[in-house]
Amino acid sequence: MIDFTVWDIVRNLLDAAQWTIALSIVAFLGGGTVGFALLIGRLVGGRSGAALIGGYVQLFQGTPLLMQLFLAYFGLAMFGIDTSAWLAAALALTLYTSAFLTEIWRGCIAAVPRGQWEAAQSLALSFSEQLRYVILPQAIEVATPPTVGFLVQVIKGTALASVIGFIELTKAGTMITNATYQPFLVYGFVALFYFAMCFPLSVCARILERKLHAARH
């Protein structure tokens, strides 16, 4: 058995935590971009477009993220794409995030009263101008708290990427445990690190929410 000091454990976990953060950021940015594109698709795509995207959302919300990771990992390989665990995890989490964000944002757009669209239309604004200058500024305000809140889910979701062998915080914890036989200590630190990433975001989401309520009343 190699001798691990507490500092060694922390240092190794810190290294791995960077990958958790990197994967979260990729999932969030990628998922945000795809989610926004889907949102627009839903707005302009007519009935069939909306149904198609609704199905996409249901698919990702109705299956475990773990299965999505497996399918991305083994599915990509099946199509002859040289998969790394990183690529598969990034892809699966991006799609997963896009499905949830597009649904959250759709609700926020629906919360903008119809009269706002009509006023913008009657002023001869084009569809994209209506969206950009009238609807989105109002929807974004409502969307910020739940979006930040969902980022917490994404960060915690990255832990599942450990099962396809991607070395992030959780996987690193398992590996260090196997070397040190100190599971409680190691996973304690792992949990602490997740908490350190998620808690500030939760607080942030709550503050934003309170601000929004204050502005509304």
Add this chain to the structure above:
Amino acid sequence: MPPAIEITALRKSFGDHEVLKGIDLAVQKGEVIAIVGKSGSGKSTLLRCINGLESFQSGRIVVDGDQTVESDPTALRNLRQHVGMIFQSFNLFPHLTAGRNIMLAPRLVKKKGPELAAEQAHALLTRVGLADKFDAMPHQLSGGQQQRVAIARALAMEPAILLCDEITSALDPELVGEVLRVVESLAVDGMTLLMVTHEMAFARRVSNRLIFMHQGRVHESGPSEELFTSPKTVELRQFLGMVN
């Protein structure tokens, strides 16, 4: 001179519920028309068809001589530059100041420069009696003030025609007067106005022509004074409260 609005055989249904059953109506430039009728008679639907907020099944609407109402987005955008609309619920953009509410469309659609647009907004706010409210947010304004900003916002596009759908119905009684005075001043200035209203005294004083809608049709129409004093149909008589 072509009419400001020419509506021919307009029919509109929601599902299998026919709401407009063949409307023919020509509005001359500078005319002030009051549309009255019972709830559900199709007044709002008629106004909304004129600026393309509602599509219709058959018939034809020509605005300002050459703008036909159709579903093509570019055509609609052109049309709407000729037709302003003011809503019962004001519909100011809550995230923009009064001034920016007014400037938005001229800047985007008419490509007005920021100084010119701001100058125009100031002038319009002065015209509706709100010279000092340029930087006020909508929620800081009373309902009557918000509606006057909405009027200024519509005027900023320099429309040939203004549609008003019960624009004082959401206001406290003491705020109705200030909005009606603004509308009256527009009428005096020669604006073509098509207004749905429940303010009978106002309609009688300000409008040249009264249109009484009943079950999706123009049931009676004519010079306001004439119709108010001697309505021909039983329905209008009943509507005006002259039973027998």
